[in-house]
Amino acid sequence: MLVPPGIGAVVLDFYGTLVRMVEPLPPDHRGVFARRGLAAQGELWGDQWSVGPGEGEEHTAHSADESAYVTWERDRLRRRARACGVPEEALDGLVEELDRAMKAVRLALFADVRESLAALRRRGLLVGVCSNWYWDLEDRVAEVGLGDTVDLVVGSARTGARKPHPLIYRAVLERCALPAERVLFVGDMWVPDVLGPLAAGMRAVHLWRPDRAVDGIAPPLPEGAARIAGLRELTGGGGAGGRGGCG
Secondary structure, three states: OOOOOOOOEEEEOOEOOOEEEOOOOOOOHHHHHHHOOOHHHHHHHOOOOOOOOOOOOEOHHHOOOHHHHHHHHHHHHHHHHHHOOOOHHHHHHHHHHHHHHHHOOOEEEOOOHHHHHHHHHHOOOEEEEEEOOOOOHHHHHHHOOOOOOOOEEEEHHHHOEOOOOHHHHHHHHHHHOOOHHHEEEEEOOHHHHHHHHHHOOOEEEEEOOOOOOOOOOOOOOOOOEEEEOOHHHHHOOOOOOOOOOOO
16 A cells, blocks of 8 residues: 555554554552552552543643643542542652653554655655654654654644544644645554544554554444555555564
């Protein structure tokens, strides 16, 4: 599948599309609780990732600046911890450590990323990243070595809404300065990266890597969407890409 004629920008999801999590993995929240003598409360916490904002959630009131956003993130952790029975005097220290632990994610590029994005740039296309991520998305993009390869970065934290909310796609189109039909969105998540962009008028490509983290059956493709097994297919390189490091 080659980038269709008339496309002026290719915007890609970040996690699961460009990068994957590698060891050392973030510390388990139960260990954080246990070190503070709160093991019983830690068992009540549940999935450590489920405390974040929901898919498609708008939070513009909390995205005025980094301080406001981090305060909002930690307030959610504090409410959850309080509901699990954590004493008031232990909340601040626990919340600060949980926040750090959840963001301590080590990332590496998939093997096909660097050459594929460079090939898109050589064809005169804008290359962007759009992701549901923390405030530091631009820093993480640079950290994995894509700072000079990407023309624009649109993150949910700064935009004030998470995919598939229409607001974040509008922000993408504004940054691209192109009509929606000239923007191709690529990602591994069905609703945020395929159905959402299609609803915003963009073209969409579903990335279905053979080594994806989530099992299942690929949904039928709607009109205006395509499916690839690796990013090299965008420029005719073929191949699934597979796992790889930042090199």
